[in-house]
Amino acid sequence: MTHGASPSLAPKLLQHPHPRQRFVPSLDIGLWCILFVAYCVWHRIKSSGGGLDLGNESEAEWAGEKEIQDFATIDWTYYAEKDRNRRKQGFGAMPRSQFFRVLTSMYDAMQSWLALALTGFCCGLCAAMVGMGADWANDMKFGMCWGRGFWITRNMCCKDSMNILSCDNWHSWPKILGYAEQESEQMLSYAFYTLIAVTQAGYAAWMCNRLAPYAVGSGIGEIKVILSGFVIKRFLGGWTLLVKSLGLILSVGSGLSIGKEGPFIHLSCCIGNLVSRAFSKFANNEGRKRELLSCACSAGIAVAFGAPIGGVLFSLEEVAVYFPPKTMWRALFCATFAAMTIQRVNPLPSGKLVMFEVTYHHQWKLFELGVFAFIGAIGGLVGAFISKMNVRWSKFRKTTALKKYPITEVMVCAAITSLIDYTIVYLRGSSTLLLQALFSECKNSNPATYEELCNHENGREILTFLMLSAVIKILLTIVSFGNPVPGGIFVPSLVIGALIGRAVGFALQLLENEVGDIGVFYVCRSATSCITPGIYAIVGAASVLGGICRMTVCLVVIMFEVTGGYEYVLPVMVGVMMSKWVADAFGHTSIYIKLIQLKGYPHLDNKREYHFTERASDVMTCRDLFVLSMHGNNVESIEGLLASTTFQGFPVVTSHEDMLVVGYLSRSSLQRVMSKAAANGRVTPQTLCSFGTPAGLPDDAEAAESYIDLSPWLDASPIQIMETTPLDRVIEMFRGLGLRYLLVTHNGQLVGILKKKDILEHIELYRKGLADRRNNPDVF
């Protein structure tokens, strides 16, 4: 099977009847990469020490008056209110003419659309460049474009040639070194393949490790956390975008068992974040910014799979926590813009939006649904296995000496991967081509290398190789995903699933050939063969991906957008459903949630249903309840409060005896008032701080000079719940309203404060089985 011919890198471009003109000049992709490498190194050398900032320091500035701490949670209601105020004030300041109001409101609305279009366009461009770069990096392992420049991909290089395999411009490494057609050619190719892969992977790892630690992995988990309202500084910065793009090209090109599709989501969000800074509507509003990021997420999937609708659903179902209906339309706009950009700039060989277009000549039969369910179950098992093992391997990486040698780890991993993959013809080329071949029908649409997939004469051999490839890919994926290089798990899991599915389909086809049209195959009597292994491959791919990521609706939609095979929605659904059921038996959480938990980020899973018996009073913070009374504070006491606590805010009550809630004052406001007051010379530690006029003072201007009035900074609309409220309802409130805290009362009196983190800690304890709630309520 490891036949000696030079690996065919899909002459799809030439097979297409009307290859469309590319917009991007074919030459500059490699050049682009090299320029950026140079820039990165130069920048690294130039800037001394840690502070490599390309604008990602300024997150605090965007927030305007309210400084945001790293690893803090934002409050959606606060930003929703802020946006409303901005709108009202903006309109109020305008000339009162109806015309200007309409104009202002139109510009206000246009801002969003402009930002969305820009985000979509940049995402498409970035993805196209990364895609072409990865192709180039992948081709480099086999040889280079001798005739036209080394920075040109094989497809571009051989554009004019009729057959990509016998292209004059493209030289393999042995040929360049003059060893062509000698005995050592094969060995030399092997050596070059491995060597270049290891170099690429090592360089990618070095870059990420030294330049942008947040660039590693797929980033989807962190995006989930950020979109749920958490702040991780630098994660979405321009520097991360640059390093991740470049690292992705190299790491994917090196042949590691990772995909570039997952990281596209991270890249898109970086772009969304950068774009948001240019528009006042988003720049100063963390809530609105997250809306734009949700849309950018959709664009990420749209460019990764050419699936704008799937992208919107992915964002809605998997990533975003707060997704009002109007965001959906904006997300679709952004995603379609991105998909169209990439279609025009176009790294997809078919020139269409559909990535792996399938056209089958047979309808599936009803009895096949059983097989699809079986494949789904297998996919669920495999997915759960990969997920579990990968998380275990990540833990191992984190806790042992391995974490000290990230670059070595990646290089060793790349070396093993290349050494194995080169010997297995299915795994040697790019994953995209393999998927294309596995999904396709056995007509002449198959790329040449994969022709054997349809060869029934040595059927058992093919079957063995399919299964062997699947097993190797599973093992490689387990150790590769999570490597300290950029890379996602979407495509590897699709490949694994497609291999398994194709194997099952192929086996069934062999069986049908053997036994003829009896039994269940009776319905096939009219056709020569009614089993289309490509459908099985699609179902398998969806099932394994479903088992790992626990996606449902968006996965079905993505699969059918990727294949364009609308007739196969039901098979894919059956597969995904079975996969989810089976995988859920081994734990309900997707690999992203598991990795989030492993990294210790706070995240309230919006799909999970909890069934707690606790009430709000069991979880809230009440022992260390620091409150401000309306009157009776002075500068000294407040500064003491600020110094002795780290809370993000304080409830304000009528008095310490009554504890009736008046409002909530955030720490940052309090700090600002205090520092302002300190700048004013007349303030002494004994100056009163009060909400409204203090008791005993007249309500006039002179008296107003003698105390600090805190009431303008008071948030007078915190939400209160009774202490007996069931925890499940509390969780629903946190999710539904995007809250950060709730005030808990008993008979009207404040008895505690319930923060999102309290709930997350409770869930974490519950998950670990430590929550012995009845006997030991003090544990919280």
Next chain:
Amino acid sequence: MTHGASPSLAPKLLQHPHPRQRFVPSLDIGLWCILFVAYCVWHRIKSSGGGLDLGNESEAEWAGEKEIQDFATIDWTYYAEKDRNRRKQGFGAMPRSQFFRVLTSMYDAMQSWLALALTGFCCGLCAAMVGMGADWANDMKFGMCWGRGFWITRNMCCKDSMNILSCDNWHSWPKILGYAEQESEQMLSYAFYTLIAVTQAGYAAWMCNRLAPYAVGSGIGEIKVILSGFVIKRFLGGWTLLVKSLGLILSVGSGLSIGKEGPFIHLSCCIGNLVSRAFSKFANNEGRKRELLSCACSAGIAVAFGAPIGGVLFSLEEVAVYFPPKTMWRALFCATFAAMTIQRVNPLPSGKLVMFEVTYHHQWKLFELGVFAFIGAIGGLVGAFISKMNVRWSKFRKTTALKKYPITEVMVCAAITSLIDYTIVYLRGSSTLLLQALFSECKNSNPATYEELCNHENGREILTFLMLSAVIKILLTIVSFGNPVPGGIFVPSLVIGALIGRAVGFALQLLENEVGDIGVFYVCRSATSCITPGIYAIVGAASVLGGICRMTVCLVVIMFEVTGGYEYVLPVMVGVMMSKWVADAFGHTSIYIKLIQLKGYPHLDNKREYHFTERASDVMTCRDLFVLSMHGNNVESIEGLLASTTFQGFPVVTSHEDMLVVGYLSRSSLQRVMSKAAANGRVTPQTLCSFGTPAGLPDDAEAAESYIDLSPWLDASPIQIMETTPLDRVIEMFRGLGLRYLLVTHNGQLVGILKKKDILEHIELYRKGLADRRNNPDVF
């Protein structure tokens, strides 16, 4: 253009290379209809007076212990809590073995899936029957199947014939009466066409008017209201389902400018409601039942357009208010099940899921995007116009003498429609075939009658007829939608849009033929013609529908599921976006919301963003605040309270002086306790009613006999907000949590109660411009 040949009723079945075997016997469709007519009449005669109940009386029973009033709003949190309790109790009562728990939980999970599958299956079946029935009713206007039985549709009748136009079994009316090939044939056909149409429409109107008043219209508005938590009894009953199915067959068959697709959603919800009664999980829980109804909605769109994903998005975006992520997957399951059922039972001629499959041989060019935007703008204008005029006509119908003669109105409308339509060849046949023709490319895929659409020789004549047809269809739709017969506006608006779009495309094509490949057409130089009017028709159809219903994402998805044309997502998006912008300039509300407002149902639009400056205290009820104090009530005072008020519940406070909130007690609980107490002989009007032990009484069993303890019925977790909370945030809370009421406090003391109805009234006042809020806050 009104050429004399017998109207061709699309020999699509025969054109399809492999016509698949139908599962439903071809004979029984007409029979089925007749049987039901007979049953309806018999039932009507048998049952005396108004009470025609087929199980739809028992809504009160399903709710279990809490009786639900008609036209009341339900509280989602109450039912969510109830579901959790059911689950917990259910598991608690079980043997404590792990195995049984797993089994119970599995059965509990299975219940949903079973209910969904059953709903999907029944929806598919019902839609298939209604679809075939409507075809039959439509064919009946032209003639009948003489050879094989009058209850057979033309397609079935001519199954064996090679050409549907010269089918021996099918006899036109003149032929049956012996006037074939005579001069009077044409006039006789005309007369029969009109007469039968009027009879059908009249009968449909009579049925709805006398048997099920809720069966009229599309029902989508009411479904929206119901899914937002409102209760409309009998609206989803079995009787409504029966009458509406039958009425729909006749009204659509009569050729009125209404579609059967919208009412499919109502029918599906009826089925969902009936199915929910069989499953304990849904029967007693209004909240869960609404989840099932959301899924049924998706199934409705899935069967109407063969668009399961579009259905899910429709339900998510347009109809449902409370749509947790897991419901999405269930909705997709239900929708796919329904779509597959209808595909197997199959009234779609193509045998595929895609309704109007399009395969174009040209990619659209960039310059065409401008034209698509133009079509979108026109579509938006037309949509807004139709929407406005239709609502005005509905108001006219409601307020004048017209409302007394619903049946006459429908018959006159049908007569006019038939008289006009018969003379216009495009409008004579069924809308589905017209749409098929308008969307299709000018290759041989067109049905014979519509061949002229591609005839460029008399281009101007065709253009005139396309525009004329559009105008006629617009006028007819304005007066037809809302007629007291079942019927929706989806397909009429699609037809209008497709006519307009096709006309624009056709004009452009003529222009291209005239001027040649110069100017913008320079990009077309390589092809003979690069304008495909079919794409323009698709864009136009989406635009007009968008302008009327203001759907966005789901419309794009439905359009591409309907056409299978994935390459045309961007044109459709551009059209829909322009359409929405243009239409929004004439008011933000869709026709459904307008009709809801006209009918006076309460509905909090979940897509609309409000920008109020009011705070909670401006809208809440405070003057007539009836509260219960914890102590100091007796039977007499409580019965007085119940008698003097109609509120659905009462806040419970510590005392009338403190007004600190303790909880909330619903009216129904209070009534039940009181009636129970009254049944107990020892209760006098002076018996104390208290929450917990009354002051001064010892906490022992003897004392417990002497007062009524209300605390077990207390809902101890109402949500409180401060009176200064902005109204916008309050609206977000109502939407996000599905609340019915909020308690409003000031410094911890209860100052008012804010009900969903208060907010709706406020919005209504605001909409009417009556809310002079600053000067006259007492208006609320």
